[in-house]
Amino acid sequence: MQNDWVENFNGLRRLPEDVKALLRSGSVVVRAPKGTCIFASGQTADNLLLLLEGTVKVTQKSESGREVFLYRVHAGESCVLTTACMLAFEDYSAEGTAETDVKAVAIPRATFDDLVGKSPVFREFVFAAYSRRITDLFTLIDDIVFQRMDVRLASRLLELADTRQTVRATHVVLASELGTAREVISRILSEFQRRGWIEQLRGEVKLLDPDGLEHLARASGTHRA
Template sequence: MNTSWIDKFKGLSRLPDDIRTALVAGSQIVTVPAGTQVFAPGQTADNLLLLLDGTVRVQQKSDTGREVFLYRVHAGESCVLTTACMLAFEDYSADGIAETDVTAVAIPRKTFDDLAAKSPIFREFIFTAYSRRITDLFTLIDDIVFQRMDVRLASRLLELANADNVVRATHAFLGTELGTAREVISRTLSEFQRRGWIEQSRGEVRLTGREGLERMVKSAGAEV
């Protein structure tokens, strides 16, 4: 039995051998293609997912059809919201989408509960994951309420850029990512371009002057 994936998760690496064995035996590795809805309100989720590879985007759907990005689950993190999903709250309306092809460890409810009973380290791992999400949401709220749009966009561009300093995203995508309107993104990007920080082409932003963006973010005392 291969337990090697366990060490991808910081909080789990200290698990004793018997728990590691139980965890691996009681779970399975799954892959889901990009675009799959990993969880959704009303849909019973009977697995806790630990991401080995890829990213999951968690977003809030409003009544009016618009969407706000909440957070992104990366490899090495767990998608605790699926456990909240298990509990099925009435008015809750967030869903999770695989942004890329995703490989994950699926821990069924029974295994999850057994381990939570037996292992203090596993418990701490779960509580830490919950707390991390909560504090992430705190900083997101702080950001939305207090931070200027141009700073938030600059910060997000730096985050999303690949090794070639290119962000592959439409203005509309960046809009939902920051919970704003496409027009606002268009205007702000034009301004960035005027300052020589970026070049634009359809569906793509090329960062030609990271320093400018970084300066803007830093001088605003930026959160992520």
């Protein structure tokens, strides 16, 4: 994987072979088990992480102590907050946690700065990923400000469901995902269950009628595949 990981990222495949070699030699493949704090608020961003396997959840705590979900980093993606912090020489203002066992490439600041300065293709890769995630964050802000919570919850359940149409998350976790109170999530889930859309089990939610949830989510245009 150390020799092949560059090919996992579309934007890096176009790099000249000498730049690919520099990127490989100046980086290291790292692993972290589920639950590991990848970065924390106030910590210095020393490495750009490109995710090879697993997911990392990025959250921020409000002044009241409530945890608010920002976004997920999936395999084949980089973390926009890390990119921003490295470009601006700022410390992290949020926390990233491994939701699963993860494998990633760590590109140290020296290598990152060198390639951003000398390689137009690498620079395009960095800023294209940054631009996509910023657009996602503006969409998140729009959802929080303008969309009803039942619509947002329906959309999030569809996003989180596995191949067996099961969401393994407590009411507290879902509340954190959507930046609201557990009681609000519990009330809406009870309504979804009354409609026959879901079944609530211990620590998970079974989607019985994904089409019903999809209709609610698409009616307000929030569900994005």
